[in-house]
Amino acid sequence: MATAGAVVTYLLLFYLFLLLASPLISASSSAPVAALPTVAEQPQELLLSFKAFLKDPSDALSTWSPSTPYCNWSHVTCTGTGGAVAVSLSLQGLGLSGEISAGSVCRVPGLVALSLASNGFNQTVPLQLSRCTSLVSLNLSSGAFWGPLPDQLAMLTKLTSLDLSGNDIEGQVPPGLAALQGLQVLNLGGNRLSGVLHPALFRNLTRLHFLDLSKNQFLESELPPELGEMGGLRWLFLQGSGFSGAIPETFLQLEQLEVLDLSMNSLTGALPPGFGVKFQKLQTLGLSHNGFSGPFPKEIDKCMMLQRFQVQGNEFTGELPAGLWSLPDLRVIRAENNLFSGRLPELSTVVSRLEQVQVDNNSFSGGIPHSIGLIRTMYRFSASMNQLNGSLPDNLCDSPAMSIINVSHNSLSGPIPEFKNCKRLVSLYLSGNDLTGQIPPSLGGLPVLTYIDVSSNGLTGDIPAELQNLKLALLNVSYNQLAGRVPSSLISGFPAVFLDGNPGLCGPGMPNDCDAPRRKHQGLALAATVASFVAGVMLLALGAFAVCRMVHGGSNSSSPLKLVLFYPIKITGEELLAAFHDKSVVGRGAFGRVYLIELQDGQNVAVKRMISTSQPTFGAVKNGMKVLAKFRHRNIAKVLGFCYSDGEVSIIYEYLQMGSLHDLICAPKFTVGWNDRLRIALGVAQGLAYLHHDHTPRLLHRDLKSNNVLLTDEFEPRVTGFGIDLVGGEKAYRSLLASDLNYRCYIAPELSCTKKPTHLMDVYSFGVILLELVTGKPAERPASDDSVDIIRWVRRRINVTGGTAQILDPGISRTAEQGMQATLELALRCTSVMPDQRPAMDEVVRSLQLLCSAQTPPSTGIALEP
Numbered sequence: 029m030a031t032a033g034a035v036v037t038y039l040l041l042f043y044l045f046l047l048l049a050s051p052l053i054s055a056s057s058s059a060p061v062a063a064l065p066t067v068a069e070q071p072q073e074l075l076l077s078f079k080a081f082l083k084d085p086s087d088a089l090s091t092w093s094p095s096t097p098y099c100n101w102s103h104v105t106c107t108g109t110g111g112a113v114a115v116s117l118s119l120q121g122l123g124l125s126g127e128i129s130a131g132s133v134c135r136v137p138g139l140v141a142l143s144l145a146s147n148g149f150n151q152t153v154p155l156q157l158s159r160c161t162s163l164v165s166l167n168l169s170s171g172a173f174w175g176p177l178p179d180q181l182a183m184l185t186k187l188t189s190l191d192l193s194g195n196d197i198e199g200q201v202p203p204g205l206a207a208l209q210g211l212q213v214l215n216l217g218g219n220r221l222s223g224v225l226h227p228a229l230f231r232n233l234t235r236l237h238f239l240d241l242s243k244n245q246f247l248e249s250e251l252p253p254e255l256g257e258m259g260g261l262r263w264l265f266l267q268g269s270g271f272s273g274a275i276p277e278t279f280l281q282l283e284q285l286e287v288l289d290l291s292m293n294s295l296t297g298a299l300p301p302g303f304g305v306k307f308q309k310l311q312t313l314g315l316s317h318n319g320f321s322g323p324f325p326k327e328i329d330k331c332m333m334l335q336r337f338q339v340q341g342n343e344f345t346g347e348l349p350a351g352l353w354s355l356p357d358l359r360v361i362r363a364e365n366n367l368f369s370g371r372l373p374e375l376s377t378v379v380s381r382l383e384q385v386q387v388d389n390n391s392f393s394g395g396i397p398h399s400i401g402l403i404r405t406m407y408r409f410s411a412s413m414n415q416l417n418g419s420l421p422d423n424l425c426d427s428p429a430m431s432i433i434n435v436s437h438n439s440l441s442g443p444i445p446e447f448k449n450c451k452r453l454v455s456l457y458l459s460g461n462d463l464t465g466q467i468p469p470s471l472g473g474l475p476v477l478t479y480i481d482v483s484s485n486g487l488t489g490d491i492p493a494e495l496q497n498l499k500l501a502l503l504n505v506s507y508n509q510l511a512g513r514v515p516s517s518l519i520s521g522f523p524a525v526f527l528d529g530n531p532g533l534c535g536p537g538m539p540n541d542c543d544a545p546r547r548k549h550q551g552l553a554l555a556a557t558v559a560s561f562v563a564g565v566m567l568l569a570l571g572a573f574a575v576c577r578m579v580h581g582g583s584n585s586s587s588p589l590k591l592v593l594f595y596p597i598k599i600t601g602e603e604l605l606a607a608f609h610d611k612s613v614v615g616r617g618a619f620g621r622v623y624l625i626e627l628q629d630g631q632n633v634a635v636k637r638m639i640s641t642s643q644p645t646f647g648a649v650k651n652g653m654k655v656l657a658k659f660r661h662r663n664i665a666k667v668l669g670f671c672y673s674d675g676e677v678s679i680i681y682e683y684l685q686m687g688s689l690h691d692l693i694c695a696p697k698f699t700v701g702w703n704d705r706l707r708i709a710l711g712v713a714q715g716l717a718y719l720h721h722d723h724t725p726r727l728l729h730r731d732l733k734s735n736n737v738l739l740t741d742e743f744e745p746r747v748t749g750f751g752i753d754l755v756g757g758e759k760a761y762r763s764l765l766a767s768d769l770n771y772r773c774y775i776a777p778e779l780s781c782t783k784k785p786t787h788l789m790d791v792y793s794f795g796v797i798l799l800e801l802v803t804g805k806p807a808e809r810p811a812s813d814d815s816v817d818i819i820r821w822v823r824r825r826i827n828v829t830g831g832t833a834q835i836l837d838p839g840i841s842r843t844a845e846q847g848m849q850a851t852l853e854l855a856l857r858c859t860s861v862m863p864d865q866r867p868a869m870d871e872v873v874r875s876l877q878l879l880c881s882a883q884t885p886p887s888t889g890i891a892l893e894p
């Protein structure tokens with residue numbers, strides 16, 4: 029306090045001195061600034077004292093020292109010669125905070141500009157600043173100021189520029205500011221101002237050419253008609269500030285406007301007739317995201333300098349004024365999400381400088397203008413969700429800048445042009461039209477094409493292999509009539525749903541793998557099947573379903589049998605029921621019997637007829653099945669569909685000729701070699717890891733056992749029987765599981781005492797399968813002369829012999845012993861009684877991958893490190 033007091037006294041003395049010295053200033057009017065040591069010293073001291081209260085962590089004001097004239101200090105500018113030296117302090121962006129000692133700084137004679145913008149003052153706007161009466165410009169923007177806007181600023185009557193934007197200033201705009209009649213720039217944007225704007229503000233501030241009240245979301249005001257009287261306004265920013273009501277007619281008089289931004293308010297009503305007629309200088313018009321309605325006044329075509337026309341997100345109706353399109357400077361038309369109709373006009377390709385046309389989600393009709401592709405500046409044309417018809421112009425992306433084309437969800441027909449010139453094309457969205465013909469292979473030659481969506485059209489032919497050349501992030505070809513082999517890199521890289529709804533497509537991992545001998549006929553048959561389904565086709569949410577059909581058993585009898593297919597397989601509800609006889613049972617489990625059914629086309633499917641305890645509703649079952657059907661992985665068996673009848677559910681799974689791993693292990697002689705066993709283990713682990721970690725929503729298998737591991741003839745496993753709890757509910761799941769003593773050994777011990785199932789329970793079950801593979805014995809009864817399960821059998825042997833040698837399958841050559849030992853150890857970790865000691869499935873995958881790679885001799889012939 030003592031120092032502050034001293035400083036004040038000191039300053040007062042200087043002030044007195046300044047008063048006495050003022051005649052001196054005028055006396056030496058012709059001398060240059062730096063040559064006025066005695067006079068210049070006083071502002072120097074005032075400024076040093078101002079500095080003394082600031083916190084300047086980066087030492088930005090280090091040049092402010094008594095030894096140099098203040099006009100030479102950094103961030104200080106002196107202008108003017110003679111006695112009237114004008115001083116500007118530009119202290120923006122210096123990381124300053126601390127106290128603003130207005131008492132000092134305001135006494136610096138000739139202080140005309142003060143900027144404290146972009147600092148961290150964290151305080152209210154100092155009232156004392158009102159003493160800086162010589163100020164012409166005050167800039168406090170983004171200075172972390174808060175609190176009310178002081179009335180006292182009205183005393184700065186020389187101000188022409190006041191910038192308080194980007195702070196947290198709250199409360200009303202004081203009507204007193206109307207006294208600042210010389211103000212040309214007023215920026216109060218981005219604060220928390222509230223209340224109603226006083227008309228006097230606008231009536232008196234007739235010199236304003238820049239007014240920014242934007243982003244003050246608590247302002248609740250209609251647009252003041254007085255604003256229209258500020259004839260000099262060139263920039264008017266009122267966006268995002270809670271303005272409501274209509275645009276007053278007085279706005280039409282703002283002839284000097286260059287930018288008018290009224291977007292993101294709650295403005296309504298029609299634009300005043302003649303809107304635009306006087307806006308000779310308007311460059312940017314922003315009306316987006318309001319509730320404007322009615323037609324757009326055609327006088328907009330008088331705005332010869334208009335560059336940006338942004339009216340998206342309103343309820344405008346009628347045509348876009350024809351003259352708009354030919355304005356010579358226009359770059360951007362954004363009119364999406366309105367109710368515009370009419371045709372898109374041909375454009376004058378000579379004058380047009382259009383870069384961006386977005387008119388999505390309106391009711392435009394007619395064809396796509398051929399001139400679009402001729403405008404050399406055009407880079408985005410997006411007109412989705414309209415009623416455009418006709419064909420795609422061949423030259424649509426001939427503009428050397430064209431990057432984004434989106435004409436999805438229209439009624440366009442004809443073929444997709446070759447589009448050979450589209451060197452910049454990144455996104456091509458054509459979905460939801462009536463396009464026919466082939467996907468042009470030439471697309472594969474476009475250098476930066478990354479997103480292709482041609483889904484839901486009538487495209488035929490195959491997926492061109494050339495598309496593999498592209499670094500695609502999206503290739504959606506679903507719901508066309510494409511056929512043939514899918515290029516391999518396009519299968520593995522994308523979710524299978526992007527291929528859905530093209531029954532003729534085939535490839536590994538798809539419902540139709542190309543190598544089946546009946547492929548050609550099957551393709552035809554499938555197409556026919558699909559055609560016959562059309563009446564019942566119902567595309568379920570998320571596009572995951574190829575075909576969904578409801579059959580009502582026999583006729584429309586009282587007990588409906590509902591068959592829902594996710595893939596186009598050839599089966600009817602009646603055939604399904606007829607196949608449920610004892611001869612076709614291939615498995616029995618806790619949840620029901622599994623029947624093997626041969627379809628008309630020779631394909632086999634497995635049908636799990638669930639024991640019904642909970643009587644779930646059709647809706648609940650369908651929801652559960654929808655989730656299950658979306659899991660797609662090389663090692664996960666597909667859910668092809670399901671059948672529902674009176675609470676009884678049968679799930680149709682894909683079936684593999686080799687049967688299950690359990691079948692193999694229980695065969696008289698289990699002769700599968702170690703390499704193949706490891707591959708089976710890895711595949712199952714990968715399938716489970718996919719369920720647990722890679723897919724959302726995540727899924728627990730909850731009934732993993734060797735019966736539920738199907739095998740291809742190359743010992744590639746597919747896991748089936750998952751997610752039963754999703755179909756029948758948790759309660760039914762648990763009660764059924766408890767009733768099944770046979771396969772208890774797969775179930776993690778903690779299940780009975782926890783409510784919430786965890787992925788570590790699946791890990792346990794997986795560990796049991798690993799034990800089966802290592803020992804070559806079935807889990808439920810490893811030794812015919814003993815009734816213990818495999819867990820106990822293994823643990824006992826380890827305890828008895830203290831080693832593991834007697835556990836490993838003796839049928840396997842000793843050369844694999846090391847790998848088998850490691851696998852046994854992994855299995856023991858997985859089947860640990862303590863859940864938290866079990867590894868997660870992705871870790872298991874990594875361990876097994878290591879074991880597999882150690883198994884395969886490297887081609888170089890160099891032995892791997894052990």
Ligand SMILES: *[C@@H]1O[C@H](CO)[C@@H](O)[C@H](O)[C@H]1NC(C)=O
Nearest residue numbers: 062095096097098099100101
């Ligand atoms: C102050 O600046 C002027 C002009 O830039 C220069 O001539 C003069 O030498 C400077 N004085 C000092 C003390 O740095």
Ligand SMILES: *[C@@H]1O[C@H](CO)[C@@H](O)[C@H](O)[C@H]1NC(C)=O
Nearest residue numbers: 125148149150151152172174
């Ligand atoms: C601003 O100051 C207050 C105390 O006056 C303090 O609580 C707050 O953390 C400060 N905010 C910043 C951003 O420094």
Ligand SMILES: *[C@@H]1O[C@H](CO)[C@@H](O)[C@H](O)[C@H]1NC(C)=O
Nearest residue numbers: 120145146167169189191213
């Ligand atoms: C105020 O200062 C900020 C930061 O330097 C600047 O961007 C802004 O243009 C200034 N305001 C005025 C009206 O000059």
Ligand SMILES: *[C@@H]1O[C@H](CO)[C@@H](O)[C@H](O)[C@H]1NC(C)=O
Nearest residue numbers: 203204205206207208228232
């Ligand atoms: C507005 O201007 C008029 C005359 O130009 C003046 O009488 C009045 O006081 C001003 N209003 C305010 C609030 O300063």
Ligand SMILES: *[C@@H]1O[C@H](CO)[C@@H](O)[C@H](O)[C@H]1NC(C)=O
Nearest residue numbers: 341342343364365366367389
């Ligand atoms: C289409 O525009 C209307 C406004 O006219 C809007 O309400 C609707 O959400 C938009 N539809 C989509 C899908 O964006």
Ligand SMILES: *[C@@H]1O[C@H](CO)[C@@H](O)[C@H](O)[C@H]1NC(C)=O
Nearest residue numbers: 393394395415416417418419
């Ligand atoms: C496009 O639709 C209009 C009606 O909106 C119709 O008159 C015209 O013939 C259609 N053109 C084509 C090529 O289908």
Ligand SMILES: *[C@@H]1O[C@H](CO)[C@@H](O)[C@H](O)[C@H]1NC(C)=O
Nearest residue numbers: 388410412413434436455457
């Ligand atoms: C294309 O339009 C559709 C429908 O309006 C929209 O869902 C999609 O995101 C758009 N794509 C691009 C790249 O604009």
Ligand SMILES: *[C@@H]1O[C@H](CO)[C@@H](O)[C@H](O)[C@H]1NC(C)=O
Nearest residue numbers: 459483484504506507570571
């Ligand atoms: C792919 O296209 C289908 C059908 O138009 C659509 O349902 C699905 O959402 C699209 N997927 C993506 C990711 O665009």
